Amino acid sequence: xxxxxxxxxxxCTNLRIAAVDGHGTLIEKxxxxxxxxxxxxxxIAEMCDAxxxxxxxxxxxxxxxxxxxxxxxxxxxxxxxxxxPNLPDWVDYPVHATIxxxxxxxxxxxxxxxxxxxxxxxxxxAKDFADMAMLTLGTGVxxxxxxxxxxxxxxxxxxxxxxxxxxxxxxxxxxCGNRGCLELYASATGIVRQAREAIASNAAxxxxxxxxxxxxxxxxSIFDLAMQGDxxxxxxxxxxxxxxxxxxxxxxxxFNLPIYVIGGGVASAWxxxxxxxxxxxxxxxxxxxxxxPHTGIAMAGQPSSVNVQxxxxxxxxxxxxxxxxxxxxxxxxxxxxxxxx
Amino acid sequence: xxxxxxxxxxxCTNLRIAAVDGHGTLIEKxxxxxxxxxxxxxxIAEMCDAxxxxxxxxxxxxxxxxxxxxxxxxxxxxxxxxxxPNLPDWVDYPVHATIxxxxxxxxxxxxxxxxxxxxxxxxxxAKDFADMAMLTLGTGVxxxxxxxxxxxxxxxxxxxxxxxxxxxxxxxxxxCGNRGCLELYASATGIVRQAREAIASNAAxxxxxxxxxxxxxxxxSIFDLAMQGDxxxxxxxxxxxxxxxxxxxxxxxxFNLPIYVIGGGVASAWxxxxxxxxxxxxxxxxxxxxxxPHTGIAMAGQPSSVNVQxxxxxxxxxxxxxxxxxxxxxxxxxxxxxxxx
Numbered sequence: 001x002x003x004x005x006x007x008x009x010x011x012c013t014n015l016r017i018a019a020v021d022g023h024g025t026l027i028e029k030x031x032x033x034x035x036x037x038x039x040x041x042x043x044i045a046e047m048c049d050a051x052x053x054x055x056x057x058x059x060x061x062x063x064x065x066x067x068x069x070x071x072x073x074x075x076x077x078x079x080x081x082x083x084x085p086n087l088p089d090w091v092d093y094p095v096h097a098t099i100x101x102x103x104x105x106x107x108x109x110x111x112x113x114x115x116x117x118x119x120x121x122x123x124x125x126a127k128d129f130a131d132m133a134m135l136t137l138g139t140g141v142x143x144x145x146x147x148x149x150x151x152x153x154x155x156x157x158x159x160x161x162x163x164x165x166x167x168x169x170x171x172x173x174x175x176c177g178n179r180g181c182l183e184l185y186a187s188a189t190g191i192v193r194q195a196r197e198a199i200a201s202n203a204a205x206x207x208x209x210x211x212x213x214x215x216x217x218x219x220x221s222i223f224d225l226a227m228q229g230d231x232x233x234x235x236x237x238x239x240x241x242x243x244x245x246x247x248x249x250x251x252x253x254x255f256n257l258p259i260y261v262i263g264g265g266v267a268s269a270w271x272x273x274x275x276x277x278x279x280x281x282x283x284x285x286x287x288x289x290x291x292x293p294h295t296g297i298a299m300a301g302q303p304s305s306v307n308v309q310x311x312x313x314x315x316x317x318x319x320x321x322x323x324x325x326x327x328x329x330x331x332x333x334x335x336x337x338x339x340x341x
Numbered sequence: 342x343x344x345x346x347x348x349x350x351x352x353c354t355n356l357r358i359a360a361v362d363g364h365g366t367l368i369e370k371x372x373x374x375x376x377x378x379x380x381x382x383x384x385i386a387e388m389c390d391a392x393x394x395x396x397x398x399x400x401x402x403x404x405x406x407x408x409x410x411x412x413x414x415x416x417x418x419x420x421x422x423x424x425x426p427n428l429p430d431w432v433d434y435p436v437h438a439t440i441x442x443x444x445x446x447x448x449x450x451x452x453x454x455x456x457x458x459x460x461x462x463x464x465x466x467a468k469d470f471a472d473m474a475m476l477t478l479g480t481g482v483x484x485x486x487x488x489x490x491x492x493x494x495x496x497x498x499x500x501x502x503x504x505x506x507x508x509x510x511x512x513x514x515x516x517c518g519n520r521g522c523l524e525l526y527a528s529a530t531g532i533v534r535q536a537r538e539a540i541a542s543n544a545a546x547x548x549x550x551x552x553x554x555x556x557x558x559x560x561x562s563i564f565d566l567a568m569q570g571d572x573x574x575x576x577x578x579x580x581x582x583x584x585x586x587x588x589x590x591x592x593x594x595x596f597n598l599p600i601y602v603i604g605g606g607v608a609s610a611w612x613x614x615x616x617x618x619x620x621x622x623x624x625x626x627x628x629x630x631x632x633x634p635h636t637g638i639a640m641a642g643q644p645s646s647v648n649v650q651x652x653x654x655x656x657x658x659x660x661x662x663x664x665x666x667x668x669x670x671x672x673x674x675x676x677x678x679x680x681x682x
Contacts, residue, residue, distance in 0.1 A: 154597020256495020
């Protein structure tokens with residue numbers, strides 16, 4: 001085994017840790033529950049223990065290159081502090097220094113959508129491209145940009161906030177202060193909110209029955225209904241697709257990147273939102289229309305079509321994540337490798 | 342005199358040619374009318390004659406580094422063809438090869454908004470920054486991106502099409518096929534259209550009187566009325582500012598660049614549209630709000646404020662062009678200098 005590194009995906013539900021070698025081969029993966037309710041110190045202690053035991057297990061057979069951790073929220077590049085209140089008691093706490101001291105090795109923190117972008121760039125849908133953007137449709141909507149092979153963090157480490165771009169100028173109020181952000185429509189939270197609105201106007205619908213009978217009524221339940229042909233559920237995902245299309249059209253016209261990858265849990269509902277997303281994108285982006293032949297090949301988002309298009313080097317590809325939920329884990333493991341290059 | 346280059350700004354109305362040295366000092370500038378009606382061959386012949394005579398005049402005292410030409414439309418990087426039908430009979434004509442052969446020297450073509458961005462980056466509002474975006478509000482709305490000191494052309498040379506980003510999803514139809522593009526509101530053409538709409542609903546207004554008495558009724562006439570306090574004219578520019586604010590908020594949240602420069606003829610109406618633009622931007626972009634103190638300094642867009650902010654290196658600046666109508670001319674002259682670096 002050549003050098004390996006440890007990637008950590010610290011989500012609000014799960015804490016996942018993986019040892020990955022320089023070729024991207026997964027050596028071991030463990031998943032723990034993130035017990036945020038027990039407080040920051042408990043989460044950090046559990047995480048450090050798990051990292052330490054994985055490191056101990058393999059470091060006799062190969063050198064450990066470092067540890068990369070993807071966290072929700074914005075990382076202050078200068079101070080290493082987590083600035084976003086997704087993890088309330090982590091704000092202004094010297095988490096980076098604490099963990100480095102405890103593990104006695106180099107630890108690199110990065111925003112979770114940025115590491116997902118790095119993962120897809122390294123081993124996923126964008127692996128043949130130097131430039132790519134990633135949208136992660138999860139509880140919220142995040143984004144990451146890789147330009148000329150490196151993460152584009154922007155002047156303040158805040159680039160890629162694609163979830164908070166306006167797609168409906170007079171839309172709902174967002175927690176960020178804006179109205180009509182993409183996150184309000186294309187996140188799992190936004191999809192459930194739209195379903196609840198539909199239920200409020202038609203209490204006899206299949207959506208209403210599902211919400212009543214299913215204690216875990218979520219974006220997946222609504223997707224299942226859409227796949228069964230339920231009109232209300234289909235309408236919600238068509239709307240999601242259209243809002244995604246508006247945003248993608250703006251990104252394509254602004255950046256003209258070769259590939260945009262859509263990941264996060266909601267990407268599983270690709271079949272329900274992709275048709276209206278592509279329709280909107282085609283209508284709204286002259287750059288997309290000029291760079292995609294009307295054959296439908298670029299619409300599939302399948303590995304085969306990615307390979308076909310990468311050879312021409314001129315087409316705009318909108319691809320579904322290849323790594324799925326592991327994009328962030330691989331991307332986090334990649335961080336120490338990039339750092340030592 | 343050290344080496345010099347010749348920059349050409351080929352607009353649909355004027356053809357401007359300047360000799361500029363490596364320090365950005367203007368040596369000579371000439372302006373001719375672009376007589377498009379006489380056809381492509383005539384325009385090219387006049388342009389080549391003027392370039393040749395300027396080159397002859399100075400090349401005995403300093404070496405000519407090359408010729409840069411900014412043209413409306415999209416340049417195909419591979420073929421050197423102009424792909425946009427702003428110059429109808431130039432499409433698919435080997436303009437690049439023709440001019441190089443005629444002048445017997447290296448000629449570099451670039452999109453007009455891209456050269457304006459290069460000009461502002463070299464000598465203007467963005468000269469202290471490696472990364473910047475430029476929006477040119479002229480007859481249409483163009484854009485250019487400079488990342489890490491170099492033009493960001495994108496995968497197909499089509500990056501920076503900021504004029505065709507959606508700011509009103511259900512808005513007017515644009516020639517590009519989209520609805521509600523920024524260009525429909527923030528271009529000179531868009532401003533006049535909005536004034537004509539206002540006149541149609543109130544034929545007794547000051548706008549209507551101005552349109553009737555002024556045979557050249559244009560965006561400048563409407564700006565003059567706004568500066569005199571006319572309610573209809575002020576409303577139009579407030580709307581322009583709000584649409585600009587929506588787009589800038591999206592760009593700031595996506596790119597997190599240190600500076601965005603607004604140029605083109607409509608930038609002269611800064612005082613009429615800037616207040617609502619900044620208000621919208623502040624409400625809609627958490628990245629902007631997080632990076633700009635609420636002192637109003639960053640709102641001035643004046644040279645002094647640019648200098649103040651560049652020292653901190655962390656603030657988001659929205660600046661008005663410093664080079665005005667000459668941004669594209671200096672940027673075009675810069676092209677051969679960058680090429681030989």
